[in-house]
Amino acid sequence: MSEVEAMRDVLRSLVNRDGPQPTLEETRAAYEAWGLSNPLPDGGTVTPTSLGGVAALTTQTPGARADAALLYLHGGGYAIGSASGHRHVCAHLAAQAGITGYAIDYRLAPEHPYPAAVEDAVAAYAALLAQGVAPSRIVIAGDSAGGGLTLATALAVRERGMPQPAGLFCISPWADLTQTGQSYRVCAERDLLVTKTALDAWTVLYAGERDPAQPLISPAFADYAGLAPILIHVGADEVLLSDSLKVAEAAGLANVPVELVIEKDMQHVWHFMLGMLTQARVSIAAAGAWMRARVG
Amino acid sequence: MSEVEAMRDVLRSLVNRDGPQPTLEETRAAYEAWGLSNPLPDGGTVTPTSLGGVAALTTQTPGARADAALLYLHGGGYAIGSASGHRHVCAHLAAQAGITGYAIDYRLAPEHPYPAAVEDAVAAYAALLAQGVAPSRIVIAGDSAGGGLTLATALAVRERGMPQPAGLFCISPWADLTQTGQSYRVCAERDLLVTKTALDAWTVLYAGERDPAQPLISPAFADYAGLAPILIHVGADEVLLSDSLKVAEAAGLANVPVELVIEKDMQHVWHFMLGMLTQARVSIAAAGAWMRARVG
Numbered sequence: 366m367s368e369v370e371a372m373r374d375v376l377r378s379l380v381n382r383d384g385p386q387p388t389l390e391e392t393r394a395a396y397e398a399w400g401l402s403n404p405l406p407d408g409g410t411v412t413p414t415s416l417g418g419v420a421a422l423t424t425q426t427p428g429a430r431a432d433a434a435l436l437y438l439h440g441g442g443y444a445i446g447s448a449s450g451h452r453h454v455c456a457h458l459a460a461q462a463g464i465t466g467y468a469i470d471y472r473l474a475p476e477h478p479y480p481a482a483v484e485d486a487v488a489a490y491a492a493l494l495a496q497g498v499a500p501s502r503i504v505i506a507g508d509s510a511g512g513g514l515t516l517a518t519a520l521a522v523r524e525r526g527m528p529q530p531a532g533l534f535c536i537s538p539w540a541d542l543t544q545t546g547q548s549y550r551v552c553a554e555r556d557l558l559v560t561k562t563a564l565d566a567w568t569v570l571y572a573g574e575r576d577p578a579q580p581l582i583s584p585a586f587a588d589y590a591g592l593a594p595i596l597i598h599v600g601a602d603e604v605l606l607s608d609s610l611k612v613a614e615a616a617g618l619a620n621v622p623v624e625l626v627i628e629k630d631m632q633h634v635w636h637f638m639l640g641m642l643t644q645a646r647v648s649i650a651a652a653g654a655w656m657r658a659r660v661g
Numbered sequence: 662m663s664e665v666e667a668m669r670d671v672l673r674s675l676v677n678r679d680g681p682q683p684t685l686e687e688t689r690a691a692y693e694a695w696g697l698s699n700p701l702p703d704g705g706t707v708t709p710t711s712l713g714g715v716a717a718l719t720t721q722t723p724g725a726r727a728d729a730a731l732l733y734l735h736g737g738g739y740a741i742g743s744a745s746g747h748r749h750v751c752a753h754l755a756a757q758a759g760i761t762g763y764a765i766d767y768r769l770a771p772e773h774p775y776p777a778a779v780e781d782a783v784a785a786y787a788a789l790l791a792q793g794v795a796p797s798r799i800v801i802a803g804d805s806a807g808g809g810l811t812l813a814t815a816l817a818v819r820e821r822g823m824p825q826p827a828g829l830f831c832i833s834p835w836a837d838l839t840q841t842g843q844s845y846r847v848c849a850e851r852d853l854l855v856t857k858t859a860l861d862a863w864t865v866l867y868a869g870e871r872d873p874a875q876p877l878i879s880p881a882f883a884d885y886a887g888l889a890p891i892l893i894h895v896g897a898d899e900v901l902l903s904d905s906l907k908v909a910e911a912a913g914l915a916n917v918p919v920e921l922v923i924e925k926d927m928q929h930v931w932h933f934m935l936g937m938l939t940q941a942r943v944s945i946a947a948a949g950a951w952m953r954a955r956v957g
Binding site: 547548551552555594599601602606607610613614616617618619620621622623624625626627628629630 | 843844847848851890895897898902903906909910912913914915916917918919920921922923924925926
């Protein structure tokens with residue numbers, strides 16, 4: 366069996382579209398366990414810390430720079446996921462970039478709807494600056510909701526008059542919480558992990574009564590003027606593919622440098638499955654090289 | 662003055678939007694002279710040849726592989742431009758990829774409207790195959806109309822049951838001859854070289870009475886199933902930016918690998934100005950590395 370088929374089997378085993386659905390707590394626990402089953406990079410360490418009052422994990426590998434940072438924002442529809450469940454993605458990305466990783470536990474919906482996540486991410490970024498890390502040595506990155514939050518954080522940072530980081534790396538970003546675009550139709554069957562139904566439900570938990578199209582909730586609709594360079598990775602089999610295209614177009618129209626990579630046969634946030642999937646490690650290495658170049 | 666400002670000055674001097682317009686012959690001559698003012702790579706040679714009955718130039722540099730080829734399709738709205746006027750772009754790209762370049766003089770409109778250009782490009786590709794060059798060792802590339810023609814050629818190759826090349830590299834492709842998309846409005850002032858008015862006129866010359874939205878004329882609207890991997894370079898200041906986004910989305914939805922690079926501050930086909938613009942040489946080097954990886 367090919368690695369791609371093995372990846373698909375794992376995803377099919379995780380998502381039961383037709384049967385009874387797990388509770389939010391069950392989903393959170395399963396997602397965390399899935400993440401923790403993945404290896405850290407060689408010599409990698411994970412240490413609890415706090416950034417601006419937000420719980421975080423520091424990831425380090427031998428030889429990585431202490432004066433340059435990856436601020437990592439995990440995915441999970443703003444309602445599940447954790448720093449520890451994504452520590453492997455953060456650690457491998459930071460290792461490939463040769464910098465220090467910080468995965469933060471921003472507050473989750475529905476207990477803490479928007480703008481809690483954005484506030485926590487901005488607070489963590491401000492804490493890195495306060496620690497003396499230059500903005501030109503920081504990359505913000507995230508997957509899925511964390512990819513959208515990466516963009517929302519950069520927008521909020523701009524609104525508050527703070528300096529932009531050196532780069533923004535979005536893995537399969539969820540950036541349009543109104544769920545529009547061709548890919549929701551074309552990729553509905555191909556995407557084994559994400560459905561419009563699930564995204565609609567996450568949106569209610571996160572946005573509540575707010576308009577989900579507002580730019581800090583749906584950065585696909587934002588004005589990107591002045592934002593840092595953006596790298597986007599998205600799978601060709603994702604219902605979220607159109608989100609990435611919208612971000613690329615909006616950012617490009619605002620004269621922001623964008624690199625968009627659409628990976629054949631890949632599913633939502635394939636980087637997460639780095640323990641079993643060569644393409645995950647290849648994509649992480651490529652993104653790491655991009656981040657390394659960004660932080661100079 | 663920065664290189665970017667110098668680039669803009671050159672473009673402003675070339676395009677007189679409000680005064681009397683040059684004839685087609687004058688435009689062809691000026692475009693050719695502009696191209697010929699650019700240097701070849703070190704040790705580069707240019708030799709006339711013929712590919713499938715289509716006049717072409719072979720570009721070679723010391724150490725380049727003879728068993729791997731770049732088939733280059735120049736830009737110019739399907740009505741101007743030539744192999745010799747773009748020999749520098751072809752030669753530098755092929756040199757960076759370490760392969761042999763072939764820039765072809767496909768027939769131009771209005772003397773030869775669609776499908777002449779597609780037929781000639783397919784004939785040249787078939788001639789390379791007939792010469793024994795493996796399709797896995799061929800990249801087709803082009804700029805502007807030649808970028809759209811690159812995609813149309815790959816689509817026509819698929820329709821005829823011929824094997825796909827190893828990759829398709831599109832520089833600022835003109836892929837939607839109906840001229841739709843946000844960038845036509847947002848970038849109308851920023852784009853110093855291309856206007857919707859000019860593109861509408863080129864469309865009449867090339868498409869004649871045909872529907873310009875048909876996929877071999879406007880590959881933005883094609884089904885990309887089975888096409889080779891695509892690399893796209895486009896400037897953030899281009900009215901054609903939306904064309905690139907459309908191609909990326911359509912190709913991605915068909916599970917074709919896509920890399921889209923939107924370059925800040927860059928104008929239409931900035932690669933052409935490699936004699937004066939560092940970013941042109943940087944972008945050509947990056948595209949060359951991509952092509953080198955594609956042809957193995």
